[in-house]
Amino acid sequence: MTQSIGSSIVTYENPQILVPPASAGLDSHVGSTPLLPLKNIAGGLSPRVQVFAKAEWFNPGGSIKDRPALNIIRTVIERGYHSSEKRLLDATSGNMGIAYATFGAAMSVPLTLTFRRMPAERDSPSCVLWVQN
Numbered sequence: 001m002t003q004s005i006g007s008s009i010v011t012y013e014n015p016q017i018l019v020p021p022a023s024a025g026l027d028s029h030v031g032s033t034p035l036l037p038l039k040n041i042a043g044g045l046s047p048r049v050q051v052f053a054k055a056e057w058f059n060p061g062g063s064i065k066d067r068p069a070l071n072i073i074r075t076v077i078e079r080g081y082h083s084s085e086k087r088l089l090d091a092t093s094g095n096m097g098i099a100y101a102t103f104g105a106a107m108s109v110p111l112t113l114t115f116r117r118m119p120a121e122r123d124s125p126s127c128v129l130w131v132q133n
Contacts, residue, residue: 026106061099069099
């Protein structure tokens with residue numbers, strides 16, 4: 001597989017992709033992301049040097065943030081921190097919130113996410129938005 005990144009052409013050779021069975025839970029699809037050898041970027045280096053890219057976009061939420069979010073949600077479940085009266089609350093600005101929403105919904109953990117929407121103009125007031133599942 002070849003992909004253009006900026007002015008470089010990157011070649012992936014035989015990526016190892018481990019796919020859990022379809023019956024496995026969503027959380028079993030986190031991790032085991034392939035290492036992709038980047039042959040053209042390593043040009044000019046010693047032949048003993050290999051350069052790889054970790055393909056974290058293979059995670060369910062498409063981000064490396066799936067790993068810490070899943071770990072936090074597993075900890076919440078294992079320690080019994082969630083109930084109908086308790087929620088996981090976090091401020092987020094992107095991929096961590098997507099990961100929380102993905103695994104919170106899949107694992108029935110109630111959560112509230114807040115994020116700040118930046119105003120178009122500096123002098124305008126910003127606001128805080130929240131999302132609950």
